[in-house]
Amino acid sequence: MKVAVGIHILADMYGIEPELLERKENLMEIIERSIRVGNLTKISSDYYQFEPVGASGIVLLAESHISFHTWPEYGMIALDLFTCGDPEKADIAFQYIKEKLNPKEVQFVKHERGSKVSLSNAPQPAATQFV
Numbered sequence: 779m780k781v782a783v784g785i786h787i788l789a790d791m792y793g794i795e796p797e798l799l800e801r802k803e804n805l806m807e808i809i810e811r812s813i814r815v816g817n818l819t820k821i822s823s824d825y826y827q828f829e830p831v832g833a834s835g836i837v838l839l840a841e842s843h844i845s846f847h848t849w850p851e852y853g854m855i856a857l858d859l860f861t862c863g864d865p866e867k868a869d870i871a872f873q874y875i876k877e878k879l880n881p882k883e884v885q886f887v888k889h890e891r892g893s894k895v896s897l898s899n900a901p902q903p904a905a906t907q908f909v
Contacts, residue, residue: 783892784842784862787872791855793882799848799855802826802833808878809837809844816871818861841867855879860891 798804802825813820819840826834836845841861848855857875861868876884 782865782890783895784860784890785865785868786860786889786891787857787868787886788889789857789859789872789884789886791857791876791879791881791884792853794853794855794879796831796850796853798879799833799850799853800831802835805833805835805846805848805855808875809835809846811878812871812874813837813839813844815874816861816867818867818871844871853881855881862891 806823806825810820810823821838821840823837824835828834831850832848834845834847836843839861841863843858843860845858846855857872859868859872859875861871872886
């Protein structure tokens with residue numbers, strides 16, 4: 779049986795209020811909350827403020843990562859969300875981000891990572907011997 783090891787969402791969102799995209803603090807609040815809402819596990823994060831406006835950020839997750847880059851002058855954000863394990867967690871986090879940014883248009887692809895992994899090839903736990 780084939781299984782995917784993760785879900786990778788790549789999204790471009792357009793028509794976002796530029797004020798939401800100008801300062802890293804706005805995005806930090808949304809991204810950090812999406813992690814909690816999606817029940818993901820944050821390891822570390824780094825956010826960068828461009829001058830005069832615009833931000834980038836990346837969050838390392840136990841499940842993988844979330845990253846973004848904004849173009850306030852175009853009302854656009856490019857978002858990358860990759861999680862392994864429960865695919866619903868990626869969907870929940872993505873939906874939360876979309877809801878908070880309220881874009882007029884969203885273009886995204888959702889890709890199953892590791893789709894060639896077969897359960898028959900997966901490492902099996904060592905047998906326990908009882909005496």
